[in-house]
Structures are given as C-alpha cells and as structure tokens.
Amino acid sequence: MPDDEVHGVLDLVQRDIELSWLRAFMAVHESGSFTAAADRIHRAQSRVSAQVAHLERALGVQLFVRSRRATSLTEAGEELLPYVRTVLQQLTEGVSAATSQDGHVRGRVTVSAFPGAAAFVVAPTIRRFCDTYPQARVVVKEDLPNPATAVARGDTDLAVFYDGEIELPRSVRADFLLRERVVCVMPSDHPAVGMSAVPASIFETDAVILTSIANGYSDSRVILQQAGVRPLGEYSVGQPTTAKALVAVGVGLGLLPELAAAMLDTGDQVTMVPVDHPAFERDVHTLVNKERLYPPVIKEFIKTLHAQAREMDVASPGLALDQERG
Structure with a gap:
C-alpha cells in the first residue's frame, strides 16, 4: 500500500x-x-x-x-x-x-477475464478451485472497460488479459499465463482446409474480417502489419459469431484468437487453421495488485489458475481447437 x-x-x-x-x-x-x-x-x-x-x-x-x-x-x-x-x-x-488459519480456505475471489479465457481457462479453474475449497466463493466480473485500472482500484482481485497496448498502473503487475494463437477462419470448402498451417500471405488473396479490440478479442490490424500482409479488403465486426457468419457466406477470411474461435458453433460451415507466422500469437497474462496483501483464498485461486493453464498447454499447437474437436 x-x-x-x-x-x-x-x-x-x-x-x-x-x-x-x-x-x-x-x-x-x-x-x-x-x-x-x-x-x-x-x-x-x-x-x-x-x-x-x-x-x-x-x-x-x-x-x-x-x-x-x-x-x-x-x-x-x-x-x-x-x-x-x-x-x-x-x-x-x-x-x-x-x-483460514485452520487449514480451510475461506472468503471471496473476484476475477475478470475476456470471453475466450473466461470460457476455456477461468471456468474450469473455478470448478477445480471450488471442489478443492468448498468454503470459498468466486465472482466473475465481465465487461470491465479497463481491467488493469479495476485491479489497481480493487474493483476486481485479478484479471486475465491479453498482451497489447495497455498501460499498467504502478500498483499492477502482469504475470505470464499462456500463449494463444490467432487463427485463420475459412469456409469449409476452401482449398487450404486440411493444411496443418497456412502462410500469412493467405490474407492477401481475399478480404479479411477482423474483430474489434474494444470487445476483448484482438488488435488484428497490428498483427497483419507485423506480418507485412495487405488484405484485398477489410471488414470490422464486434463479435466472433458475426465474423463466422461472414466467412460462411464467402465474404472473406476471418482472423480470430484461438480461444474465441473455439467458442463458435461452426457446424460444417467454417474451419479454423493456424497461421505459420510468429506475429499470429499473443501472450495472455494475469493482472494482480502487487501492493495488496492478498489473503489465502486469492493466492490459492491464482495458483489454481496458473496450474490449469499449464495443464491445458495452451501454447502448444491446436490446444483450444483440438479440445473443441475432441
């Protein structure tokens, strides 16, 4: 403090x-x-x-x-x-x-996370944590406009947030949690379906459909710029479901973080394929307040969260997509 x-x-x-x-x-x-x-x-x-x-x-x-x-x-x-x-x-x-000195972890934890991480990392963490510590309670806070500021102010105990152009307050520390790929979403009849990975240049053969960073997905334009890619056209949408729908009807190729893509009910309409370029990945961190004295309940939740991420092995190729297909 x-x-x-x-x-x-x-x-x-x-x-x-x-x-x-x-x-x-x-x-x-x-x-x-x-x-x-x-x-x-x-x-x-x-x-x-x-x-x-x-x-x-x-x-x-x-x-x-x-x-x-x-x-x-x-x-x-x-x-x-x-x-x-x-x-x-x-x-x-x-x-x-x-x-909690009697060995029973008690109390409340508040956590904020963007949608993909909430679905595939935070949700199983909560189940695992509450099974281990039944007297603890977890509250998930969604749609916080600035998770780092919320952590600094104490509006949430911790946040799961992706690497990007975010300025951390003095009291907030970012700890690496996992590495997530940003994948190409293409129609199921696209010639590249079946490839283990596609080159970044595939986005120069078609229009690209981007999701908004304001909605917690990815600043896709920065990724394309880092890869030196110039798409034939560009569409910006708010949600992955909209991107999927546009891809399905042939408007262009989508660009989505893997965890967000894994939430989609694709049916037989679209397929997600990794992109063979280092720019098409992002680091996800836990944001914590380094000036707070966290009680055992929060410390144990953070440990459980990181253990869950390690066991999922998100940084390995195909984590979320393979889980969804399996």
Missing part, C-alpha cells in the same frame, strides 16, 4: 469512525442514490442517510451532492473514496486470512 494511503487509513482509524458509516458511503457511491444503496445493503434509507451524515460530521466535510436525479461525490468525497475502499478491502481480506 502506498505511504499516502497508509496515512489516510490511519487518519480514519484515529477519528474513531464506524465501519457501518464507511459501508454506507461506499454503497451510496456505487449505487448512485440513497434509495438504491439502502436496497443494496438491506437497510432502511433513513438509516443509510443517517450513517453518511455521521461520517460527514465526523470529517467536517460534505461528501455527496444530493439531487432528485442523482447523487454524486463532492471533491472531498472523491478524495476520501480510495481510502474507504482500502479500509473495507483490507478488513475483508484480514478476516479471510484469519479464518
């Missing part, structure tokens, strides 16, 4: 502030209104309002701008927010660590 956060947390403790006030503060911030916060933490609205008022009086500042439409943080509230989040987070993790 950075020194400024340590001093901020100590100041909260020295003011003899009740945890219920902090929980009410966080609930109002995260819910956007006192009414929604009351529903969220199962308290009367009047009680939530009173607890926030107690906190404001103790600090001598106004924390929220109250209006009929919405409730938002004041500048003082914005300053307080990271310290309150740290206090509540560290308390939860301390309780988890203390109650």
Whole structure:
C-alpha cells in the first residue's frame, strides 16, 4: 500500500469512525442514490442517510451532492473514496486470512477475464478451485472497460488479459499465463482446409474480417502489419459469431484468437487453421495488485489458475481447437 494511503487509513482509524458509516458511503457511491444503496445493503434509507451524515460530521466535510436525479461525490468525497475502499478491502481480506488459519480456505475471489479465457481457462479453474475449497466463493466480473485500472482500484482481485497496448498502473503487475494463437477462419470448402498451417500471405488473396479490440478479442490490424500482409479488403465486426457468419457466406477470411474461435458453433460451415507466422500469437497474462496483501483464498485461486493453464498447454499447437474437436 502506498505511504499516502497508509496515512489516510490511519487518519480514519484515529477519528474513531464506524465501519457501518464507511459501508454506507461506499454503497451510496456505487449505487448512485440513497434509495438504491439502502436496497443494496438491506437497510432502511433513513438509516443509510443517517450513517453518511455521521461520517460527514465526523470529517467536517460534505461528501455527496444530493439531487432528485442523482447523487454524486463532492471533491472531498472523491478524495476520501480510495481510502474507504482500502479500509473495507483490507478488513475483508484480514478476516479471510484469519479464518483460514485452520487449514480451510475461506472468503471471496473476484476475477475478470475476456470471453475466450473466461470460457476455456477461468471456468474450469473455478470448478477445480471450488471442489478443492468448498468454503470459498468466486465472482466473475465481465465487461470491465479497463481491467488493469479495476485491479489497481480493487474493483476486481485479478484479471486475465491479453498482451497489447495497455498501460499498467504502478500498483499492477502482469504475470505470464499462456500463449494463444490467432487463427485463420475459412469456409469449409476452401482449398487450404486440411493444411496443418497456412502462410500469412493467405490474407492477401481475399478480404479479411477482423474483430474489434474494444470487445476483448484482438488488435488484428497490428498483427497483419507485423506480418507485412495487405488484405484485398477489410471488414470490422464486434463479435466472433458475426465474423463466422461472414466467412460462411464467402465474404472473406476471418482472423480470430484461438480461444474465441473455439467458442463458435461452426457446424460444417467454417474451419479454423493456424497461421505459420510468429506475429499470429499473443501472450495472455494475469493482472494482480502487487501492493495488496492478498489473503489465502486469492493466492490459492491464482495458483489454481496458473496450474490449469499449464495443464491445458495452451501454447502448444491446436490446444483450444483440438479440445473443441475432441
């Protein structure tokens, strides 16, 4: 924890502030209104309002701008927010660590992952982890706009994210998890079907259908540029299912990360073939907060996640596709 956060947390403790006030503060911030916060933490609205008022009086500042439409943080509230989040987070993790001393791992883990990794890596990890530690609970958070920032802020305990143009906050570390291929999706009657791998130049013989990096798949244009490939045309879509449909009707060749491709119900319409070029692969990492004291439940989940990835051997040719075919 950075020194400024340590001093901020100590100041909260020295003011003899009740945890219920902090929980009410966080609930109002995260819910956007006192009414929604009351529903969220199962308290009367009047009680939530009173607890926030107690906190404001103790600090001598106004924390929220109250209006009929919405409730938002004041500048003082914005300053307080990271310290309150740290206090509540560290308390939860301390309780988890203390109650796990009897050898039974307890507590909650929150993990974020892009769709392909969630389906083929995180899902079996959760099953394996919960079978081993039945008193633990895992929460999956999807569609986080910036997983690295979410890990830094404590909105999620860890994230599974692919290598790319992402700037990591100071508190976040990326640990290698697996290497994933980016494959060519072609119609099932394409002449290259049956090849163990196709050259990157195959994308110069047709239009290429790309998925959006904004949807967590791949920055395919960068891959093509690194391979020195200039397609005849280009179509950009949001989801792998759309890419598959366009390939099936002959619009062009698709370019998908292997884990995303493995999620598709291809039927007899399209086939996925590896591309024989080093640019057509990407590293997938776990993002963790190196400044947090993770309790046993989170540490064990991370260990299980990496063990699952090693046993899957994703870096080997054909991992996800071979599993799907098998």
